[in-house]
Amino acid sequence: MFDYETLRIIWWLFTGVVIIAFVLTSGFDFGICALLPFVGRNDLERRAVINTVGGTWEGNQVWLILLGGALFAVWPLVYATLFSGLYVAMLLVLFALFFRPAGFDYRSKLENPAWRNAWDWGLFIGGAVPPILLGVLVGNLVQGLPFHFDADLRPYYDGSFFALLNPFALFCGAIGLLISLFHGAIYLKWRTEGELYRRALAVVRVLGPVVLGSVAVAALWVAFGMSLPEITAMASVDAPSNPLNKTVTMTSGWLGQFLSHPWMLIAPVLGLGGLFLAWRSALEHTSVGAFMFSSIGITGVLLSLGFGLFPYLVISSTDPSHSLTIWDASSSRFTLALAFWITVIFLPIVLVYTRWAYKVLWGSVTPEKVLKDQHSLY
Template sequence: MFDYETIRVIWWVLIGVVGIAFALTEGFDFGIGTLLPFIGKTDLERRVIINTVGATWEGNQVWLVLLGGAIFAIWPAVYATLFSGLYAAMLLVLFALFFRPAGFDYRSKLENPGWRNAWDWALFLGGTLPPVLIGVLVGNLILGLPFHLDQDLRTFYDGSFWALLSPFALLCGVTGLLLTTFHGALFLKWRSEDVIHDRAVLAVEFLGPMLIAALSAVMLWVFIGIDRPEITQMAGTGAPSNPLHKTVVGNGAGWIEHFMQYPWMWSAPLAGLGGFAMAWWMGKGESRMGAFLFSSVGIVGIALSVGFALFPFLLISSTDPKSSLTLWDASSSHSTMVLAFWITVIFLPIVLLYTRFVYRIIWGSVTEAAVLKDSHTLY
């Protein structure tokens, strides 16, 4: 039904959708964890904050599992390069995520203040470290990773963990943390009342300008300070996958020229900055849903900006540009992609409908009275 070129593009879009779903949902979960020790001043206030995401955080985290599984099935070369070359960084993300289920499930088992305070800080770490590390990863995707392929298409990573922590990548890490914390503050404002609601508004007012400034700095750095590789010759887009069947120069036309070649792509960064600007302006006032939706527009815009900027690259090699992986030469077989597509078409709508059902059932403000009433069933 679909030729090889078409199914590759379809899967590029589908995996992008899964990544955006992860950023939108797990983004505010991470933000809630980061804000927990600062907005919640008492044990009861912290229980209120935790229970704004208590019923949905596990389902939101599944998007990350689905993202990893989709990359494994559709872009195995990308999966192999990332998870072997960045093994230490991936383990740090995994270990940070370990704090979350333990923190949610064990925090309220004992009434000891020291016990609960320790798990509050565990939830803080579980909400703060992953967006920083994922931001650093995105920064390195733009800069390029030091790897090369041999003639047998085996991947060799030429860098180290510390080499990932360049100034640009660290700026992207800080930006990732600001993004999730801002998004989480808007979600908390939407689902809370009284003093927690007021503190969330203050957090929105404080974080908004910092996020917009950080995003602007990242975009400016990309456009004027980083070289973009350029493919000068490659096999047909419907050809079997072989990353070495192309010619790539390390210093191409540049990121601005890439966007100027397709002017419609400028809508993505504009939507990103504009969405967060509107979310900040509305979030300072009485708006709840509107501010959060504009923040979601901002996240979608930034995610699309990264995808459009890299296209057709999936992983750029900074040491051997020819070894860079693209969606045309790093994908699975045609039959695998078609089979996975039909499985996705059947089951993804079911997942989305169930997710919508869950949010509709549990929706509403979480209050101190509600937590005290159901003290033994809520976190």
């Protein structure tokens, strides 16, 4: 039905949808867990905070698993490059995520304050560390990772874990945490009442300008300080994947990518505009609007990254001609077509079920509600 080129573009779009879904849903999960020890002043308040995401956090995290599966099936060279070269960083993300199921399920098993406080800080680690490390990953993807391929297309990573911790990547890690805290505080404000509502609002009030300023600085840093490879010769976009069959030169920077395709500028406008409107809406006590604008802003930031990198998926800083693009890093046409139809059938089912689950579990969560229903809530 679709040619090879079209399938590659479709899967670039599908991959972007999965990334956006993960960041929007697990983003507020991470933020709420990272805020837990600070906005909850006693055990009942902390249980109320936990239960704002208690019924949905597992489903939200499945988007990350789906992303890993999509990389494995659709972009195998990207999977091999990232999951081998960034093995230590990926393990640290997984180790931090281990605190989440244990913290949610075991925190309230004992009434011992020390036990519960320890799990609260475990949930804090599980909420704060992943967005930092994933932000560091994004920062390194923007700059390029040190890898190359041999003649048999085996990837070799030429860097180290500590080389990932460069100034720009650490700044992106801080932005990842700030956005999660901002998004999570808006969601918490939406789902709570009384003191918890007021504390969440205070967090939003402080974080709004910080998030906007940080994202703006990062945008300027990338626009004027980062270069991109430009493909000067390559095999047909319908050719079998082989990242060695192209020639590239380095361009002046990301700004040229957006200026040569002015329609792409809608993404950074949505990013900064959405985050600003989310902050203003939250201050005006419009919880639904604030969350929607926050989601639009985060989507705009992610689209800016995707548009800026296109058609690249991973840039090589040691040998730019070995960078991976959507044209030379995908699976076979048959695999892309098969995965396409599986996605077309099952993704709408997943989205409908997710919408139903949120509808059933919706409602304000207060300490009084937790006290009344202690045995069925976290």
